[in-house]
Amino acid sequence: MGYSRRNMRVITTTSELETFCKSLAAADFVTVDTEFLREQTYWPQLCLIQLAGESGEGIVDPLAEGLDLGPFFELMADKRVVKVFHAARQDIEIAYAKTGAVPAPIFDTQVAAMVCGFGESISYVNLVKKITGADIDKSSRFTDWSRRPLSEKQLVYALGDVTHLRDVYISLRREIENGERMTWLAEEMSLLSDPQTYDADPERSWQRLKLRVKGKKSLAVLIELAAWRERLAQAQDVPRGRILRDEALYDIANQMPVTTEAIGQLRTLSDGFGRSNRAREIVDTVNRGLQRDMKALPKLERNEPLSAQATATLELLKVLLRSAAAEHRVAPRLIADSEDLERLATEAEPDIPALKGWRRELFGEADLDDLPDGLHPNAAGYLRMGERFHTLAFGPGGVFAST
Secondary structure (H helix, E strand, C coil): CCCCCCCCCEECCHHHHHHHHHHHHCCCEEEEEEEEECCCCCCCEEEEEEEEECCEEEEECCCCCCCCCHHHHHHHHCCCCEEEECCCHHHHHHHHHHHCCCCCCEEEHHHHHHHCCCCCCCCHHHHHHHHHCCCCCCCCCCCCCCCCCCCHHHHHHHHHHHHHHHHHHHHHHHHHHHCCCHHHHHHHHHHHHCHHHCCCCHHHHHHHCCCCCCCHHHHHHHHHHHHHHHHHHHHHCCCHHHHCCHHHHHHHHHHCCCCHHHHHCCCCCCCCHHHCHHHHHHHHHHHHHHCCCHHHCCCCCCCCCCCHHHHHHHHHHHHHHHHHHHHHCCCHHHHCCHHHHHHHHHCCCCCCHHHCHHHHHHHHHHHHHCCCCCCCCCHHHHHHHHHHHHHHHHCCCCCCCCC
């Protein structure tokens, strides 16, 4: 289905936006998508907002002179209206950065698709195809959305990100409600609804890094370096890597240079870096790290190789997880991730989500009971595995299914 400029609503004034958002607020849900740029900045630059409801759809131009986005953010905060996104995190991050609040309530169709057995992290294009049969033209996906004017083809592409989303939402919600899985979805949505998910606190920025450090002193330095880099990137509105790449952070944390001359010797930094003002800032940062209370630092987890028995148990758990996920039409990662499985294979009673609530009913309750010694299935376990294999291999869509 195509749209022309005659019937495509492109909103460029505050009064138009207020009227449009009021009409959308009268419905039960609104589908939302944004286009933004952040390759050259720390904070995302909002370039386009697409909205669709039961009463209509439209595009908002945030770059239009004099446009106040207040009515849009009021709609995002209206708890009577469900805000529907696909892969919501970055869209919500923009709203949070602008207002300090997370839109509520929200529904992420990518998460919902996992609950309904469409696989992990399915793309919008593929999900639309599977549910509605529609093919989306992807040729405009790499558009520079900050440029004006945008072509009709680009606007049509952008609007398609919310028009098809209405049908996807209705279908997924119906399936989830019929399958009594709304509590499953709500549990997965809790992370997306938590303001801390989007709070760019420099003091917590080290948590996004892989802890490639040799000991607690190096960890202390890494924590200080990550906070220093985050503050600088935010203040200058540039990507973190423009301040210092991750590899350089690890190198500095492990070498712990306390002079600019020592910094100048590091191979991960450019020639002459040791003579820069930033090198002196790093020396101060390293010293702050070395002065931290080492006892108050988080514990460093050592990745010890698994024993032969634990490795065998882990492989068996992976098979059981895949078969349980297929049987109940849910993405495996929604039940347990790789870290959960490894803990199941190595710990007696790990405190993990897979052993609680609905996940245990699907995967843990029967499957783990069928491993009395933690490794070898009993008769019931072998029977369960055989039944699942038969369904997967010879049932509809199986590799050995009769044609």
